[in-house]
Amino acid sequence: MAEGSAFDHWFTAANKAILVFLMSAMTVLVFGNVVGRYGFGVSFGWADELSRFAMIWTAFLGVGLALRYGQLAAVEVVQLMLPESGARAMRISVAAVMAAFLVALVILGTQFTLFSWNLRTPVLQIPRGIPYLAVPIGAALGLIHLTLSLSHFLSGEDAALDGFDPNAIELPGDEAGGAEVSKPSGRRSPAGDA
Template sequence: MVIVVFLQVIFRFVVDQPLAWTEELSRYLLIWLTFLGTGYGMSVKAHPSIELLFEKAGGLMKKVLIVLSTALILFFFWQIIVNSFEFIGRSMTQTSPVLQLPMGLVYTVIPISSVLFIINLLQVSVSEWRRGASQ
């Protein structure tokens, strides 16, 4: 993305011939970066959360809260994954204005990032479970 934006700046301000495709490609790359970043954010627990109940709870209650929150989040992301395939399929006939890419390719980041989020969620949940059991 940095290279694409740098090319746009060079061609726009130095060569005075802006490249039309760089703006569109950088937008799609930013979308992918954002979605994939959510999965990474889960692995380092960077997402906002309300930990008041969790911190006040005892060992057994912490485990119940971990299982409950993990189950709800898994259900939510499972729904995103299942429904995104229909959305991607319908979007394959629509093309982007400049690059002429099927928009479904841009949207494939939705299930990919959701799977990444689930994997990282399970890793964090198991880690919290083990830490909760030791306290």
């Protein structure tokens, strides 16, 4: 599963599409509930609970993409001060720690999900394990993204795929494709180096 493979592009596109759907649903639910509450005096408790669950899923499913595109918080100054061999050793260490943490999240998140499956949410009365399932699934997706972008990460290259630039803002009616926002200098990696 090399970066740039058909699976890689499909996997990344599917992850992005799910996030767009969840964020859109969350926006519609919250906006509709606010309009209902303040415009008509009607509030829907299920919309509040469902939008909260959508936010949880969005956060955990977005971790892998944030990792891949170097959008996680990082301290890069140490790596930038090291010679290339030292920087590579640091990136290997960071990748190993990230992988171990994500594996722990998969294991512990699965245990907690199973433990809470018989409990019900207050309003929707669905198993509490459903929102908690975001933890192991999000961590597993993070592991897949880390694996797919590992060669870029270890080399210190920018790992953006398909021309994705998280720092570019596309303005409506701009034929040039968008306005560039300044990007931090220095090497970037999918996890934003330690």
